[in-house]
Amino acid sequence: MLRQGHVTLGCFNNLAKINDEVLAAWAAILNRLPDARLLLKTAVLREAATAEKLRARFAAAGGDVARLDLEGHSPRADYFARYAMVDFMLDPFPFPGGTTTAEAIHAGVPTLTQRGRGGMISRNGETLLSTVGLADWIASGTANYIEKSVAFTQDAAGLAAILARLSLGPLGDAGAYARGLEAAWRRIWRDWCARHGGR
Numbered sequence: 524m525l526r527q528g529h530v531t532l533g534c535f536n537n538l539a540k541i542n543d544e545v546l547a548a549w550a551a552i553l554n555r556l557p558d559a560r561l562l563l564k565t566a567v568l569r570e571a572a573t574a575e576k577l578r579a580r581f582a583a584a585g586g587d588v589a590r591l592d593l594e595g596h597s598p599r600a601d602y603f604a605r606y607a608m609v610d611f612m613l614d615p616f617p618f619p620g621g622t623t624t625a626e627a628i629h630a631g632v633p634t635l636t637q638r639g640r641g642g643m644i645s646r647n648g649e650t651l652l653s654t655v656g657l658a659d660w661i662a663s664g665t666a667n668y669i670e671k672s673v674a675f676t677q678d679a680a681g682l683a684a685i686l687a688r689l690s691l692g693p694l695g696d697a698g699a700y701a702r703g704l705e706a707a708w709r710r711i712w713r714d715w716c717a718r719h720g721g722r
Contacts, residue, residue: 524610525683530559530676533609533632535602535623538565538577540615543584548665549613550586552672559676562592562609564602569595606630610682611675616640616665619648628655631689633682635671637662655692657685 524530532552534541541563553559567573574593582588597605603626612627614620614636620627621644624634628651636648638661649661660675662668675682693699 524676525679527608528558530556531562531609532559532611532613532672533562533564533606534613534615535564535605535626536615536620538567538573540618540620541577542615543580544665545615546581546584546586548669550581550584551669552613553587553590554585555669555673556676560590560592561586561613562594562605564594564597564605566596568593603630606632611635613672614648616668617645619645621647621651624648624651625691625694628689628694629691631686633657633660633685633689635660635662635668635675637664637668651694654694655689657689 532549534549549561553561563577568577574595577593578588578591581591594605606627607630609632612620612624612632612634614624614634616637617640619636619639620634624636624647627634634648634652634657636652638649639646652658652660660671662671
């Protein structure tokens with residue numbers, strides 16, 4: 524935001540996850556931040572008709588289409604370079620990113636997500652963010668998601684500090700992950716044995 528003179532929010536998730544409730548929340552965020560832009564990037568947005576339909580949906584949700592930037596597929600290196608243009612990512616809901624959230628963390632960009640509404644997939648965002656020490660980037664619901672989005676844009680120094688320290692940390696430690704998974708399987712097996720009398 525300091526380099527470009529405005530806030531840029533982003534979402535690189537699959538378009539199937541971007542429902543009308545998500546678009547309405549994003550429109551509300553942009554309405555609170557009159558200079559902000561929203562960058563959406565996913566492969567299908569290279570199709571002009573698909574991009575136009577998304578613009579129409581965003582407008583119907585109350586969003587300013589003039590501040591919506593849509594991009595399709597990029598080669599991998601170019602894709603990761605686009606994270607450098609984003610201040611922070613906005614997770615869709617109730618199905619947040621998994622790979623895209625991990626990629627954002629790897630690129631040093633935080634993601635704002637919502638607490639899961641039930642089921643493992645809905646908790647992907649909060650699991651990843653908690654693991655890397657970004658529990659305050661987990662919103663309790665849509666209203667809190669909007670408020671947190673606005674508040675985070677007001678703290679350039681805080682964002683810069685996150686960008687400087689954010690890394691995959693334990694998410695990038697394959698050995699520790701494997702040991703933890705093995706230990707979990709052993710606990711599951713021991714629990715099963717205890718409940719079934721060792722049979």
